[in-house]
Amino acid sequence: MPTENGWHTGPVRVLVAMSGGVDSSVAAALLVEQGHDVVGATLKLWGGPSDSGCCSVADVDDARRVAQQLGIDHHVFNLTEDFDRHVVTPYIEAHAQGRTPNPCIECNRSIKFERLLERADRLGFERLATGHHARVTGDGAFRLRRGADAEKDQSYVLSMLGQEELGRVVFPVGQMTKSDVRAHAVRLGLRTAAKPDSQDVCFIGSVEGRQGFLADKLQFHPAAVTDSRGETVGSVDAVELVTVGQRRGMGHGNDGARRYVIAVDVPARRVTVGSAAEALTSSVTLSDTSLTWVDRPLGHGERAVAQVSAHGRPAPCAVACNESGLVVLFDVPQRPVAPGQTVALYDVVDPDAVVGAGIAA
């Protein structure tokens, strides 16, 4: 194994967060094979219905069975209250404001790498491991890097981590490709070996979808759809469900070209659309309070590479500081970044390494 964040020195006590998926199963297995003192924990985060049954019983069962096969203790932590407060409620509130939040990032920020890390600390675990595809390197000054499998890289959803967290986490499968992970699980006979990857937000069922989930928690309002000249070209039933950059349901312009959402104004009940060219944006501002840095902040005029979604294409950029936050200036105009979306910034000379992150204002 290549050296990670200074923890290859000997067996340590590790808490591994086991979701019931193949990545965290293999993460736990690797730690056991390396001789660490490993305890598994599955988080019960959502109390409502989900695709794997009430409170994800099936996933918890899978994680528990894998832990049994590995011969380690397994516990279930009920963090539904924290999840509600820090992830679900803000998700609903953001939609009410016409913003597009990333609940997985908020869960990593507030639950896994805050609440769970604190718990691990109190319980005397030196390290917290997860099944994320990402790597941490360096001694002293840690770097967060993309996972070895570019397709499965999850550095984007971890981009809010700082030195304190990076010094205490372990991502055992970050060095591996997904097919190697699955092969390892098959070799060990783990029941999660062929389990499909989770794709969607864990608390939203695939049948009800985002609209179904929000329907009884949020009042939807109809809105006028106008073009960039202010002319009304249509309407939507629920302005709260419209996302900047969205194409679906926005129809075509007079020229027959597709229209994209350029802006969503919930209080004014207005959605502004435009052509692909009109939708392109050359900058996005990350709010001051949302900025996090892996090690040191980027200064005015410094260059970076921005990624605006989990598997989005990296976009070279420069940054500028102003009174409201950090402005990311793309070298080449990009599709618009929805307010609430996280922008991860990578090192321009070492493009696998995360520099920091912020949320589009």
Place this chain on the structure above:
Amino acid sequence: MSACATTYLDHAATTPLRSEVADAMAEARSIPLGNPTGSHRPAQRARRLLEESRDEVAAALGRAPGDIIFTSGGTESANLAVLGTLGAAVAGGAAAVSVVSSSVEHPAVRESCRAAVQLHGVNWCELAVDHDGVVDLDALADLIDDSTTLIAVMLANNETGVVQPLEAVIETVRARSATARIFTDAVQAATFMDLASWTAEADLVALSAHKVGGPVGMGVLAVGPTTPLAPQHHGGGQERERRSGTQDVAGAVGLAAALRLSVSERRQAARRVAALRDRLAAGLLASVAGTHRTVAAGVAILPGHLHVCFEGIEREELLLALSERGICASGGSSCASGALEPSYVLAAMGVPDALVRGAIRFTLGHDTTEADVERALATIPGVIAALRHAH
């Protein structure tokens, strides 16, 4: 997983099978047991063992043998009691059917009531408890009317060990209704309380073998012939048409053996276990600041129960840390995933949320020793200090 000595303080969850019980069950199985409904000799032997067990269980409960229905456990007994009586009332054409249950009943009772609402359209009211978890008799009187078919009040609570004033409950009910039936879940109480006297006036009584040192998968519902009961399992009608399914003869033998031991040891065991429990309580209160006994002194509780709330502690963390040091306790009820759920029992008692977070149940039993208590007292204060320190 490091191996270390185990201090088992979770008898209310399940009690280790007593060796005398295991022996009795092994002996029953030492030659092939037939199906007790058959006619050949192995079947007749099985039937004899079953009926001997029934006689013993009936004697321990102060009932006629014909009142004893063997079931698969406390949960089935509760389902049969609740859905069986309410279902029979509905089937009998009662104009209105309602059930009253205390707000601290075991989920087997609560969920059966909820199911009765859905299946039979009955009315369901919950009876409030005071801050010690004791049912409010005045409120009970107000809840009873002509439609009241069933009142479910447990003999002792599984989480807190609080003993309900069952006699007064029954008096209150009888003074207001000649037809309402009283069901008491005596699952938790059976080890230490004389059920023959405590439950004498109740119409239905539920028991579970594994809470008294018997095997898991064996239970009893005691119900007299004058209480209408609609069966919930349909088939061969083996238990006098009130429950179908081949009887678990070895399980019945085990239950009878466990009850026999409990009855013969009851007085002495209750005193001994209560003294150990009091020692554990006094030790924790003296050595861990911010420890609260959930139930006030002076309230009647089971001898083996100690329910405490530790300030500034998350029970999930404490249970994990204790488990790693070989000390087994419990944090209340879990959902299907195994996650601890907020306790509705403590909520009904009005225990503040901040304390509920650190609520732990220790339950002592027949095999608990002084050394167990000393080991717990030598371990818990340090664990709590470490958890608090790291905050």
